[in-house]
Amino acid sequence: MKISARNQLKGRIVGVAKGQTTAHVRIDIGGGVVVTASITNEAVDDLGLQTGDEAYAIIKASDVMVAK
Amino acid sequence: MKISARNQLKGRIVGVAKGQTTAHVRIDIGGGVVVTASITNEAVDDLGLQTGDEAYAIIKASDVMVAK
Amino acid sequence: MKISARNQLKGRIVGVAKGQTTAHVRIDIGGGVVVTASITNEAVDDLGLQTGDEAYAIIKASDVMVAK
Amino acid sequence: MKISARNQLKGRIVGVAKGQTTAHVRIDIGGGVVVTASITNEAVDDLGLQTGDEAYAIIKASDVMVAK
Amino acid sequence: MKISARNQLKGRIVGVAKGQTTAHVRIDIGGGVVVTASITNEAVDDLGLQTGDEAYAIIKASDVMVAK
Amino acid sequence: MKISARNQLKGRIVGVAKGQTTAHVRIDIGGGVVVTASITNEAVDDLGLQTGDEAYAIIKASDVMVAK
Structure with missing residues (x-):
């Protein structure tokens, strides 16, 4: 999927x-950058998320702003 | 600010x-990763965003999902 | 994933x-309900989305409001 | 409104x-589908949301992704 | 509702x-403040939104950031 | 920035x-209007947000709906 x-x-x-x-x-996405995700406890349990796991931070383009 | x-x-x-x-x-945030932001044309003009500019991708934690 | x-x-x-x-x-998610997603053209091309395809509408819980 | x-x-x-x-x-929106909304406690109190109430899940199109 | x-x-x-x-x-929400909403054309047509109409800008608390 | x-x-x-x-x-943005932001505790600590501080409510246009 x-x-x-x-x-x-x-x-x-x-x-x-x-x-x-x-x-x-x-x-930690590398290069010294750590991304924070705020998600439901249920999602943490459902995916079995734990420190050390490989994972992806997923972000819709319309939720990204630009600063300069 | x-x-x-x-x-x-x-x-x-x-x-x-x-x-x-x-x-x-x-x-391009380094490490071969390019982030896409969908913003208004007005914001592009207002900030004078152009290829080559240093810039930040800004994302609220509640807009980040996790996949594993 | x-x-x-x-x-x-x-x-x-x-x-x-x-x-x-x-x-x-x-x-169309059944029961007469059609969900509209606003996404980038690139995503449409990348996933090859076409009328008739089976697909999922994916929504983060923090993006759902309740009305009564 | x-x-x-x-x-x-x-x-x-x-x-x-x-x-x-x-x-x-x-x-529960029917057809075996349950939608989860993450909202403030204040909203729950203000609308008096309780199990058994008829209610709507309201979602902006730009907050819907597509998976295939 | x-x-x-x-x-x-x-x-x-x-x-x-x-x-x-x-x-x-x-x-225009008064006090010299104008709020911009990015919505679908279909919503504009469906609600018949026109310059001069009384209207509300509706924003979920989890979509508001704070700057200082 | x-x-x-x-x-x-x-x-x-x-x-x-x-x-x-x-x-x-x-x-409180004036005119009797109070905006609520739902953010992480870490952000509150990082910015040192306290009652009485001048601050801005920041909202992306794609997160604003319209009601009429």
């Missing part, structure tokens, strides 16, 4: 912090 | 394509 | 309309 | 789980 | 610009 | 409520 989201950044999970409903997953 | 968005990826613009209302800006 | 997005609605594409940069893809 | 969001999926609430600030509301 | 989105800013439409698929609607 | 987001509403913070991972920041 392929998804339309234009941005699929490969990396490795370096942190998973669960709150009561919302979790923060941090993915 | 500092913005709350957790993800601020530094790179260089490698493409600006304007449609009638919506533009696609492509930013 | 599995994605964290909580909402993955299976259906069939009933329309693809491309603009200059942005396309609208309509997916 | 009518809203511009292209996707307004009618269903019935089958679960409301509140965290400290963010709640997850699950809406 | 009431929607969960926390931000519902009342104003008056001061501009509607349609592209091939995506339109920009500008709403 | 300038950001592409079309909507940058100046105001004053009137409330900061932190949950376990997600915080709600309320910004």
